[in-house]
Amino acid sequence: NAGVTQTPKFQVLKTGQSMTLQCAQDMNHEYMSWYRQDPGMGLRLIHYSVGAGITDQGEVPNGYNVSRSTTEDFPLRLLSAAPSQTSVYFCASSKPGTPQETQYFGPGTRLLVL
Amino acid sequence: RKEVEQDPGPFNVPEGATVAFNCTYSNSASQSFFWYRQDCRKEPKLLMSVYSSGNEDGRFTAQLNRASQYISLLIRDSKLSDSATYLCVVNIRNYGQNFVFGPGTRLSVLP
Numbered sequence: 001n002a003g004v005t006q007t008p009k010f011q012v013l014k015t016g017q018s019m020t021l022q023c024a025q026d027m028n029h030e031y032m033s034w035y036r037q038d039p040g041m042g043l044r045l046i047h048y049s050v051g052a053g054i055t056d057q058g059e060v061p062n063g064y065n066v067s068r069s070t071t072e073d074f075p076l077r078l079l080s081a082a083p084s085q086t087s088v089y090f091c092a093s094s095k096p097g098t099p100q101e102t103q104y105f106g107p108g109t110r111l112l113v114l
Numbered sequence: 115r116k117e118v119e120q121d122p123g124p125f126n127v128p129e130g131a132t133v134a135f136n137c138t139y140s141n142s143a144s145q146s147f148f149w150y151r152q153d154c155r156k157e158p159k160l161l162m163s164v165y166s167s168g169n170e171d172g173r174f175t176a177q178l179n180r181a182s183q184y185i186s187l188l189i190r191d192s193k194l195s196d197s198a199t200y201l202c203v204v205n206i207r208n209y210g211q212n213f214v215f216g217p218g219t220r221l222s223v224l225p
Contacts, residue, residue: 042216
């Protein structure tokens, strides 16, 4: 199993550009999430999905869109990039149904918005 | 007040030392608790879940005090390879998807 994969690893954007961060998992996990990590802030939840066709907002959803057309894929779209979106983005997946469900993280995407 | 708070760190300790990390959470409805480890420029990885009765995994011991809303992690006989940032994580919904991460405490184990 590849686990959780993310592409690209690095990206530089100009203000106003749009892009999609890709995330895929091959563990048949129902739950998938997107986080951003900024220095001193910890990971903050952007959007999450509890299954194909179902998404919901997390703590910091503004400026981002998601969709979940398949169990495997959960892309994150930046509609119009802003310097405040410079961060490291992590995708995670987990399987519900147990009290101590574990999240598995992808390797992250480092985004710089100029 | 942040939902999950941790010791600010960094902690610099010699090899072989015992080090303890503290974490507090504000939501009394929190259901499950974890410690994650994050190496520099890498993704977080689960270190251990934290159970109400406390649990141990080799040199690592985790404790939970629900009344005080406090979680701890003890590392005995520190190794150089333990150097990392330790994240306290709380899941507010049981069987659900609302993981809240603390800011992390950085540990450097020195030779």
